[in-house]
Amino acid sequence: MPTPILTPDVPPRDGLPPGQRGRAMIAVLMGVALATLDTAIANTALPTIAADLGVDPGASIWIVNAYQLAVVATLLPIAALGEIVGQRKIYLGGLVLFTLASLVCALAWSLPTLVAARVLQGVGASALMAVNIALIRFIYPAAQLGRGVGLNAFVVGVGFAVGPTVASLILVAAPWPWLFAVNVPIGLAALALAWTALTETGRSGHSFDGAGAILNAVAFALLVLGLGDAAHEGPVWRILAEFAGALACGTLLLRRQAGHPAPMLAADLLKRPLFALSALTSVCSFAAQGLAFVSLPFLFQHALGRSQVETGFLMTPWPVVVALMAPLAGRLSDRYPPGLLGGIGLAVLALGMALLAALPADPSVFDITWRMAICGAGFGFFQAPNLRAIMTSAPSTRSGGASGIVATARLLGQTTGAALVAACFAIADARGPALALGLGGAFAGIASAVSFLRLAVRVQHT
Template sequence: MAAIMIAVALATLDTAIANTALPSIAADLNATPAASVWVINAYQLAMVATLLPFAALGGILGHRRVYIGGVTLFIAASVVCALAWSLPSLAAARVLQGIGASAIMSVNTALISAIFPIQRLGRGVGLNALVVGVSFALGPTVASVILSFGTWPWLFAVNLPIGLLALGIARGALPQTPRSQHAFDRVAALLNVVAFAALIFALGEGAQRAPLAESLAAAAVFVVAFGLLLWRERGHPAPMLPVDLFRRPMFALSTLTAICSFAAQGLAFVSLPFYFQHVLGRGQVETGFLLTPWSVVVALMAPIAGRLSDRYPPGLLGGVGLAVMSAGMASLALMPANPSSLEIGIRMCICGAGFGFFQSPNLKALMASAPRERSGGASGVIATARLLGQATGAALVALSFGLAGSHGPGLALALGAGFAGVAAIASGLRLVMPAVKH
């Protein structure tokens, strides 16, 4: 678990650091706020496009080998990010970093499932959510401290010692997992990469209000590649895109809940740094500390919610948590013109409490509603849903900036409240779904 959690912390810390430092990166590289969102989008595009192929590869080669390869690539790409000299070069390096993070996250939950028995899986995913929350909490603070003493390239350099520690522990500690007997379908993997990369690109270009032809072309590529992928994998016993799992209502609703909730989180964490600095006039260091309460409360709530998920239905826990998160984001969008730090902190704590109460039960619901032998595919769907949501949120932030200018962050937060509300409804619907027995 130590080996797994260090890598999760590595990928999460990097996301939180990049979100917090986005205004500084944009200013230093002479990029507009909307264009700088590609520092986030490039990372997420690479992850979304490769998660399911890596999950399938983990089932064939072993989750341990995919994890170690991902950590190695992530370390190397972090060095390239630190040496970037322009927005395009940084975005390209972030693509490589995203591929490494994808390999890590695609097998993360499957490895946890291999360690914990199903009746205690809630505790395992609760620990995972705790580490994610702590990493998100540390991210803004680490970014603020580093930026107070140095420049943004050092934000990526901090990945090197953490990555080497994760790699050292993983080589001797990670468990071997059963391997599938079927071969890796390279054609399906290519179609998956093309489909999801085109989807994220279409979202990004549409949000940037680029020429309509570009967005439509990317959307058309997605539709064609996705259709070919479904045709290619029809009848496969363990498809790379596990459409068979979506025939299970609990799995489908849990996935929808995850996408909407992480879209709400993405809208918040990409827009709030600009809101605090450009609208409220707060400094870089103060921005980091203002973002911290959300993640601290997530970290505190995650293990509690994980234990409760072993006793109470995830639909109830997730519905309550996401309703609280929706109310918290609405309160952020409706803040007075000159709020105090305490007023901001209380609202951030409300959002964090709601999100932390949802996350662990939803992870358990997804893993428990899939057959044990399909844990790799379920793990890939979990990570894909999270990143599709975050990428959608980041794209909508860019669209909000384009449509509303200086009022863009407020519009983004209002959209986030709406997404959290939809997620709460989807979570509540699971209360009427029958449990799946294995």
């Protein structure tokens, strides 16, 4: 492997000075919050946007799909680029692009204009998510890394969960363009803070593989499209073509980058048992979360007859408890094995989802709330230790690639979970939400078992 070329202002492995550390961490978390919220925030407003722009509701789904596809397709190439030019430059560029694209979204006058702006916004969000964990690894000293990833896990978990609620609150007081306009002042504030607080993290000596980036983008885009078509019972020929194309592009990418010192799809890191088990745990756990957060609104509104406002409040205990547990779990992960903490948390999540699936026919608010709180406690207790395990099991010179795997595993898990909800509805009709929650519990149980397997694995140092 080429010797990393480090710039003079690379922070030592004891992290940044405390004052600068706090400012840098706030800047990173602000960007992560923007990217995570916008993953789900537009869903709630789709009917309103479609009516205002005079387009078919079915066509408006591309407002969501364009953003998600842009994120999934560019995550790993941008993470690889971060190792070459430095994570700070990628993060600052992502903030600039995301903020400008948000302004264009707010000013969009047609569906094609809005979709194009959402693609650019997705690329900006991808840059923020691709390098955020790598930056945190340099912001915090090694002995306190769990605290940093705990705060990140808190922001990601809460952002994903409360996105629809935030959208509903904005739409009560303002028209839909404000869903995107509110990002502009926040993005500018984050940019000003990041510019002064973040320092260079070093650069590797290898070059960027443009052809590999194209293969990666096509492979992941086709995979996500195939999962979506399969869930919605699309034409069999198209589903097979999308999966076949994803497999072909992925195979070509792996062959092209075989022997590369820092491959875009970090297959070399997956040879490390702790890294591979942690990545698999992440995919399964976020699939469980996706199954829950897509199916629960249908359960509350259609099966239990709750209003949209009531549904928002009933969803609240999960992210609130995540917010309470994630920082605590992050601190504990600096002292106890992530395999143990993650396994316990995921077992609790599996229990909570099983209890939700077995709700009585006419549950009280308390019946729902304490079950949601159990799920939040389990998920919050798992996430930070798992992030710490992924990052510490990769060499420091591969922080960008490891950070890209973190974000990709999360998005693939959530996408798979959402696709499986549609399949559950097709199979079980009115019992679809309960089936989806039970399946989510099974995913969490599998993830718990995989997490405990990490206790038998030693960290592979470089």
